[in-house]
Amino acid sequence: MRLKRVLIALVSLVVLAGIAVGVVTGTFGGWARSGLEATGLYSDGGASSLVPGGLGASASASTVSPTPSGAGPSAPAAPILKPVLAAATPAAKPSAAAVTKLINGVDRKGVGDAFSGTVIDVGTGAVLYQHKATTGFIPASTMKLLTTTAALSLIGPDHRFTTKVVAPTSGSIVLVGGGDPYFASKSGNGKASVPALAKRTAAALKKKGVRTVSLGYDASLFTGPAWNPTWPSFYADQVSKVSALSVDEGRVTGFSPGPRVPDPPAAAAKAFAAALKKQGIAVTKTSKTKAPSGAALVASVDSLPAERIVELLLMASDNDAAEVMFRQAAIAAKQPASFDGGRKAVHDRLVKLGILDSSVRIVDGSGLSRNTRVPADSMAKALRVASEENHPELRGVITGLPVAGVEGSLRIRFFDPKASAGRGLVRAKTGTLSKVHSLAGVVRAPDGSMLAYAFIVNNPKNEWNSIVWLDRVTASLVRCGCRG
Structure with a gap:
């Protein structure tokens, strides 16, 4: 010991x-x-640091193994460390007055009244704090919480998206996009990749004595405009044209922000043709086409599970993956795989989950549009629903939240001295546009209360102060004696 x-x-x-x-x-x-x-506060790659079984399950710590009746004393067991966010239980009943006093005690300099805010007790669903809670504000990237909640609810956490190659005729193959947001140029990390698909395709072709082909590419799974009309043109380094077929999310360097390829499906086909050449298959020409139904399958690769995609998406605040999942939600809801279809699919699913407020206006999946409006109430409700035991399919929404001061979009946040208590304990999704700053997540208070919160600031007098305020106000919940 x-x-x-x-x-x-x-x-x-x-x-x-x-x-x-x-x-x-x-x-x-x-x-x-x-x-x-x-x-246990951090795990590489953004995997969950939450206890399996969800936030609604009870948790306890034990240092002694149980002793069977009539047996002698057993040897002490190794201590079981409590998770960073232990289980929420309905028994915890925080005080709204205590939470409100704590939040109001954080200086709003530079923020004033320009925010929507909500804190909800996960265990009971009780609203502990409200400020313009049901008024729609521009959410920026916290919109991704609603997109991924709806998508996981519709698609399911274990679903995978297939990128395939079919052969309409001998000597002709078509690369068909399945809407895998993380189809990659290099193998690794469990992602479907161009080299893996090329290797399987080449093996199947050689088995039939085929070593020269024409290559078509089909991205018709998604429909409608590839660029949202409410996005300004200078967002071209923040998000690619939305496509069911792209490699490395259409990014030239593999990083974002950064330059994007002008035609993601064509770039994907070019990369695939080059990979086939390395496998001994010559490609005579490449062209856009639509694969005929019933064309023989040559080879395929499957994406990461939808839950893992959501975790990666939220961890990095990935605009490209968010827009792809927006359209995948539409397909699962039997809507057109377009911006309009995504809007309807996400809206209707959030209504079914009891999340949507009347002021919500959905324009895209990533939150890049300044026309989107979401109140803090909807954000906090989504987090509470995702935390409940009866919604295990939504767990990726919680496990994908970055840990403050440690990883993802929160890695360089919470270093203000008055916010430092939140490092390693606060989990949250960020949102940032010009004159828009938001933070929504979950935190475990020291008295045992599990809190879901959302704060959305629009048009603050001082943008830096609004970021500091968001960090401070959420960190204050870490010190909350919420039952007082």
Whole structure:
């Protein structure tokens, strides 16, 4: 036991050392991450640090193994560490007055009255704080919470999207996009890839004695405009033209923000043709086409599960993947796979889940449009529903939330001294546009209360102050004696 205590103490020192070094040098992600991994606060790749079974399940810690009746005392078991966000239970009944007092005590300098805010007790559903809670505000990327909630509800967490090659005639093949947002130019990380599909395709063709083909490409799964008319042209480094067939999300360098290819399906076909050449298959020409129904399947690759896609999407605030999942939600709802179909599919599913407020106006899936309007109430409701035991299909919405000061879009947040309590404990989705800043997520208060919250700031007097306020106000919930 003395050795275990020493190890636990060392882990704690690693975490504290990482935080201290990060504050001074910005290297917190490198130093602190290993310590956070050891404590269960962080896991590489954005995987869940929540206890399996969901936030609604009860959790307990035990240090002694149970002793069968009539048996002698058993040896002490290793301590079971509590998860960063332990289970929420209906028994926890926080006080609205206590939460409101805590939030109102955070200086609103530069923010004033220009925000929509809600805090909900996950265990009971009780509203603990409201400020313009049902008034629609521009949400920016927190819109992705509603998109992914609806998409997982419609599609299911285990569903995979298939990219395939079919052969309409001998010597002719067609690359058919299945709407995999993470179809990649290189193999690895479990993603479907161009090399893997080319290798399978080449093997199947060679088996039939075929070594020269013409290549068509079919991205017809999605319909309607590929660019939302409410997006300004200068967003071209933030999001690609939406397509059911693209490689590396249509990004030239693989990173975002950054340059995008002008025609994602054509670029995907070009990459596939090059990969086929490496496998000994010559491609005589490449052209846009539509694969005839009933064409023989040559080869295929499947995407990551939808739940994992959602986790990656939320962790990085991925506009491209969000727009693809918006259209996949439309397909699952039997709507056209367009912006209009996505709007209807997400709207109707949120109504069914009891999430939608009347002020919600959905324009896209990523939140890039300034025409979208969402109140904080809908955001917090979505997080509460995703946390419930009876909605395990939505768990990816919670596990995909970045941890403050550690990973994803929150890696460089919560370093203000008055917000530092939130590092490693707050989980949230960010939202940022000009004059728009938002934060929505979940946090476990020290008194056992599990809270879902959302704050959306529009047109603040000072944008930097609004970001600091969001960090401070959510970090304040970490210190909440909410039952007081």
